Amino acid sequence: YELTVADGDVVGRVNGLAVMGEDSGIMLPVMAEVAPAQGGGQVIATGKLQEMAEESVQNVSAIIKKFSDVDLSEKDVHIQFVQAGQQGVDGDSASITVATAVISALEDMPVRQDLAMTGSLSVRGDVLPVGGVTHKIEAAAKSGINTVIIPKANEQDVMIEDEYAEQIEVIPVSHISEVLDIALTGETEKDSLVDRLKSITGNALDRQVGTGSPSPQ
Amino acid sequence: YELTVADGDVVGRVNGLAVMGEDSGIMLPVMAEVAPAQGGGQVIATGKLQEMAEESVQNVSAIIKKFSDVDLSEKDVHIQFVQAGQQGVDGDSASITVATAVISALEDMPVRQDLAMTGSLSVRGDVLPVGGVTHKIEAAAKSGINTVIIPKANEQDVMIEDEYAEQIEVIPVSHISEVLDIALTGETEKDSLVDRLKSITGNALDRQVGTGSPSPQ
Amino acid sequence: YELTVADGDVVGRVNGLAVMGEDSGIMLPVMAEVAPAQGGGQVIATGKLQEMAEESVQNVSAIIKKFSDVDLSEKDVHIQFVQAGQQGVDGDSASITVATAVISALEDMPVRQDLAMTGSLSVRGDVLPVGGVTHKIEAAAKSGINTVIIPKANEQDVMIEDEYAEQIEVIPVSHISEVLDIALTGETEKDSLVDRLKSITGNALDRQVGTGSPSPQ
Amino acid sequence: YELTVADGDVVGRVNGLAVMGEDSGIMLPVMAEVAPAQGGGQVIATGKLQEMAEESVQNVSAIIKKFSDVDLSEKDVHIQFVQAGQQGVDGDSASITVATAVISALEDMPVRQDLAMTGSLSVRGDVLPVGGVTHKIEAAAKSGINTVIIPKANEQDVMIEDEYAEQIEVIPVSHISEVLDIALTGETEKDSLVDRLKSITGNALDRQVGTGSPSPQ
Amino acid sequence: YELTVADGDVVGRVNGLAVMGEDSGIMLPVMAEVAPAQGGGQVIATGKLQEMAEESVQNVSAIIKKFSDVDLSEKDVHIQFVQAGQQGVDGDSASITVATAVISALEDMPVRQDLAMTGSLSVRGDVLPVGGVTHKIEAAAKSGINTVIIPKANEQDVMIEDEYAEQIEVIPVSHISEVLDIALTGETEKDSLVDRLKSITGNALDRQVGTGSPSPQ
Amino acid sequence: YELTVADGDVVGRVNGLAVMGEDSGIMLPVMAEVAPAQGGGQVIATGKLQEMAEESVQNVSAIIKKFSDVDLSEKDVHIQFVQAGQQGVDGDSASITVATAVISALEDMPVRQDLAMTGSLSVRGDVLPVGGVTHKIEAAAKSGINTVIIPKANEQDVMIEDEYAEQIEVIPVSHISEVLDIALTGETEKDSLVDRLKSITGNALDRQVGTGSPSPQ
Ligand SMILES: [Ca+2]
Ligand SMILES: [Ca+2]
Ligand SMILES: [Ca+2]
Ligand SMILES: [Ca+2]
Ligand SMILES: [Ca+2]
Ligand SMILES: [Ca+2]
Ligand SMILES: [Ca+2]
Ligand SMILES: [Ca+2]
Ligand SMILES: [Ca+2]
């Protein structure tokens, strides 16, 4: 059977990318929903998450909690790695995928389904490098994806074959606000949301104005 | 002894379907009851659930919490895999069974007992594919069931033998609202309930109106 | 030493029946007490319960919470498998025993000690079949018990020897309200309690009035 | 070094008795203290308790909660198996010892130190039989103890040697109220306390007035 | 490097003593701090504590909760075994060290650093015997300590070599109030504190006025 | 790829230093962020922390809670070991790194990125010695760092090669207030913060005024 969604816009669904074994990529969608809290407001992630993946969900929540207008103490945030299967999910390379799915569900703003992404995330919004970007981009291309978001620090790791290079656009990013600017649809509301996110995590983005020129690539 | 119920309507009881070993199906009923909460309102599932099954119960609760008029913070929801035995239940293919049993108990609306079902569920109400549909349909037929609900994405996996094909109707569905429309009895209240569920999870259903034509089959 | 109680009426004490090894039964009493809650109102079961036995206690509590006039959020319910020993208790065949002991303690209504019982329980009050009924009945007979309650679905499994058949009456039941009607003493209060239990779990009992004739035997 | 206390009266300290290995007894004191609760009022037991011993503490607390005038939701009850060492404590034969130590601390009533005790406990106050009574009585005698309380159901198990038989009085009991009547000092307050305990657990004691003559020995 | 502090007075720091391997002592300082609680007021102990050491911290807290004027439900008490290393701490022989460090931090009263101590503790304030006192005293002497507090019940176990015997004073104690009288500085406030502690745990100290003469040595 | 940041000033980011294997150092940044609490205000640390590292985070929080003007019961503090990878972090040598990152995030004061640090921490603010300082300093030098903070008690352990000695300044410290004075930028606000920290942990710093001359080196 076939679960791939590679075009249209859907709220709360993002095409993530993972590595299987040594040298093979796979598209792994993440879905999110926000519901009234039963107790004190929890983040509930399913898909047999291993330690690094669980921690990645906690890092994402640091950003969501600062960003959201919604009072999260009255909401349960459900995050689902839809086709994780028996093996489950390890690593933190789905962090920007999870962040995008949750923000889409919270704000009711659709996500482009012709787009896939991979990237780790700092608690302050920096997009951090991950492994296997080339295999992941090829998996996205095979699934009919047009655009892949990767961490800027992984830019030099991309070595995709010519057949895919023509089909797919690879966009390197260094902050979660860039991810949302590309992945969400609905220009007006989106730009307002991206601005809000930038102003809140301004400290991190403003680091270039310091006494030197830090280069977290 | 014989615990099969294959006709009539019962509140809070749904005929689920599971796979045993490699190539054999079994009917595994799920029962639900809603009681005043002792503490803060919990979802309590029994039947030796393994990790994927426990997570499936959490995914179901994402939908129940959005859907229900009942204040679930004052209720304990009990879910029982009645004949799970020592081996317990793994996998998430009972997700739509659990959702139907709980909604039946919450709304006091009977479920058709001449019907069995299998299907995974996204946190936004999509019915996702499962394994072993052919074996499961045959097990339902052997138990005297008339109708089996399966995920639309599993439609092409059905290869049942002629003797069963005549006896049993297989209905593929892609959203939990379709499951309830088929499984619950009492036309007037049910249609109102199904409409409510559709409007709440509208975002997910409305994805066809996006810029493309996504096909999550 | 000798702990058997096989006549008289005692509040909060019920003669349960268990299987030891392959082919031997044993009488295993369950005692219950209800005390002011120290925190938020808990169900506390002791006797080295393994997973299925712990889950069975949770299933019982689904019924107690719906049934009881007492505000259980202000009570701790203590359940004790009195002679469980180092091996502890597994399985859910003591579910009706636990339910009876707790309701007796809650309502201060004595239980017949010349009676023993075995049976699993659904969250909606159905008595479900168990294993080893013949060995259990013989163990009860050897302990001087007059009456044994078993699940209706186990009726055809009973193959007791003649010497015991004369001594002991076996009563098959299909709902927890029947168990209480037989096991509790004090006709007036008991009938009112049994009626209340029947009305609350009416949905389950009323299933015969559905469109067919379900037979959960 | 020597920690034995075998005469005088002390609040919150009771000489318990345990079995070591196959055929040797040991005196194992239990101490209790009640302090203002830091959170919601807990029972905190130390001494490397294994499962049965932890459960025995919970069974004891069923009785304490019904018995005590003190609002236990505002108190932490500390129970200490003083010389348990690296091996810790298993089994539930210290249940009456724990109950006596806690009631002594709660009510500020001293316990006789020339006395030792062993016995399990039902949640309704019955003293239940234990193993190794003969070895335990001899250990008490060697420690200079005058009086040993044992469960009535163990009366026929006592086979102590002549040298100890002259030195030590063995008192069989069947209810926790008898234990306290013997172990606590201060006749007036104690009798009032024992009466209160008897009235509260009256159901259990009144079982002899039933339709038969139950004999839980 | 060198972390030994063997003179002066410091708030919240006490020189504890531990045994390493079979026949070697080591000085192991304990530090405590009291901070506004983040949640409901916790006792937080670090230094890779094993089971007996964790339980010892709980026994200490029974005394602190009765003793302190400070509302501990609004405070977090942090206890740190400073140089515990990868092996962590086992046993309960640091109980009086922990009690002294915490009371010093709570009351802002300095502790003598020319002094070290070892001793277990009952929940009612009795100092209980420990192992390895001779090795511990020698470790304290080698570290330049003048005074060592040990349990009275260990008095006869002390067999230190002549060279250390001249250098170091060994003080046996039987109650935590004696420990504080010796270890804290600032005569006026301290005497008031020690009197308060004695009056609160009076029952335990008053045991000599019973009908006999108990000797918990 | 390259994630090193060795100049400029960033809020909530500190260059920590760790040892890999036997004789090799590595720079391991720590990032912190403070967000509105979802429940009761938690400290959430990610990066596969092992026991000693988790305990080190708890020790740091003892200081933060006393120091901060911010009401931490309404905040979640997120701490991220950014490049910890699959191996995770063990040991407590990142304690001063964590403390600096969290205080920077809480107070919105940037941290110098041309600086790295290593050091354990007592609950009262003392900087305690760690292992592998020489390897750590060389790793910092190789990453282009100008200044390294180490514990004063490790001063004599530094044996760096000439090529690095010229490039890098090593500053030994004995209290967390010195660490912040060196690592934070923004002279005016910082001095006020450092003064506040000194006054709060005054007891520990004032120990030199005691009756002797303690030397915790
Ligand atoms: Ca939404
Ligand atoms: Ca834009
Ligand atoms: Ca109902
Ligand atoms: Ca319809
Ligand atoms: Ca009662
Ligand atoms: Ca009747
Ligand atoms: Ca007292
Ligand atoms: Ca008397
Ligand atoms: Ca202080």
Ligand SMILES: [Ca+2]
């Ligand atoms: Ca004095």
Ligand SMILES: [Ca+2]
């Ligand atoms: Ca900030």
Ligand SMILES: [Ca+2]
């Ligand atoms: Ca300065």
